[in-house]
Amino acid sequence: MARVRMSRGKFDGINAVADKKGVITALAIDPRGSLKKAIAKAKGSEASDAEVIEFKALIAEVMTPHSSAILLDPVYGRGPSTHRAKTCGLLLTYESSSDEVAGKGRLPDLFSEWSVLRLKAAGADVIKVCLYYDPDDAAKINTIKQAFVERVGAECRANDIPFFLEPICYCDEIGDEQSLAFARVKPRKVTKYIRDFSQPQYGVDVLMVEVPVNVRYVAGSTANTGGLVAYTVEEAKEHFRAAAAEAQKPFMYLSAGVTYEVFCETLELAGEVGTPFSGALCGRAMWQAGVPEYGKGGAGAVRAWLNQAGVEGMRVLNAVMAKGAKPWWDFYGGLENIEVVG
Numbered sequence: 001m002a003r004v005r006m007s008r009g010k011f012d013g014i015n016a017v018a019d020k021k022g023v024i025t026a027l028a029i030d031p032r033g034s035l036k037k038a039i040a041k042a043k044g045s046e047a048s049d050a051e052v053i054e055f056k057a058l059i060a061e062v063m064t065p066h067s068s069a070i071l072l073d074p075v076y077g078r079g080p081s082t083h084r085a086k087t088c089g090l091l092l093t094y095e096s097s098s099d100e101v102a103g104k105g106r107l108p109d110l111f112s113e114w115s116v117l118r119l120k121a122a123g124a125d126v127i128k129v130c131l132y133y134d135p136d137d138a139a140k141i142n143t144i145k146q147a148f149v150e151r152v153g154a155e156c157r158a159n160d161i162p163f164f165l166e167p168i169c170y171c172d173e174i175g176d177e178q179s180l181a182f183a184r185v186k187p188r189k190v191t192k193y194i195r196d197f198s199q200p201q202y203g204v205d206v207l208m209v210e211v212p213v214n215v216r217y218v219a220g221s222t223a224n225t226g227g228l229v230a231y232t233v234e235e236a237k238e239h240f241r242a243a244a245a246e247a248q249k250p251f252m253y254l255s256a257g258v259t260y261e262v263f264c265e266t267l268e269l270a271g272e273v274g275t276p277f278s279g280a281l282c283g284r285a286m287w288q289a290g291v292p293e294y295g296k297g298g299a300g301a302v303r304a305w306l307n308q309a310g311v312e313g314m315r316v317l318n319a320v321m322a323k324g325a326k327p328w329w330d331f332y333g334g335l336e337n338i339e340v341v342g
Helices: 008-016 033-043 049-066 116-121 139-158 180-197 233-245 260-273 290-324 328-332
Strands: 004-007 024-028 069-072 089-093 126-132 163-168 206-209 251-254 279-282 338-341
Touching (some): 004 008, 024 049, 024 290, 033 049, 033 290, 139 163, 251 260, 260 279, 260 290
Parallel strands (some): 024 069, 206 251
16 A cells, blocks of 8 residues: 655644544534523523533533544634543534434535634634535435535645535435435445545545445345335345445545444444455434433433443444444554654
């Protein structure tokens, strides 16, 4: 493998969100509007900004000693970011509406009052952008999205900070991304977007990708409680192989809203196949059950829940990652094959 050149800022930034072994186990708590609504529902009354901030701060305080990084937003997350463990790196999200995007094309947008320069000054080790992307959508829609990613990539390159891209596939014609119909097309869409955004013009440093199958429809999986099947276990494994083979950048898997037990089972399947994933981003799977605790009992109740169920979830996830995940630098042939410039 040819020697790889990497800037000092990119190299240090990726290492800041990885553990000493080069594996990224990140906890995502960047939802904004959807989290505020969930807290309000749990309380039975309107939630305040202060409550959203407090909830995020509690997660950062209790959970980050057990994760290599935390993903937060610059709206509610700057205060909570100061509660994270010293060993925990910080990813800040740049897109303005990852939990609220809807409508034809699901076009992306950035925080108008933020830039990569400002996010870096706010303490970000990594810039993260979520992008809803259907590789089979109309060219006029995907051209806008591709140019959008190119601009963010260029901005990150200019500020010498890593760019992590989180593509999420969809299909307007099918609609329901949790349906059996979508499960059947998901492997091809995920494989295709991994290939697309691995290209150098986008400036992506790490891809944060969905697993290429919906485990609810894998025959015999714990998540398959409804009996509907889109793939056998062997077919699911082949989809993992095919998607991973398209990656030209280190990549990590998203929990995508499933329970942490199901996510861990999914990562174990990826490990069996030998896909060279370098990490995992686990969000609601780790903390969503704490929202009702917070709504009913406030900070004390959710802290107690996090110290038990939350920490146990991270313990299980870390054990799975230790068995299956590979150091991010192995994607480039090892640390000795990376020339750090600057």
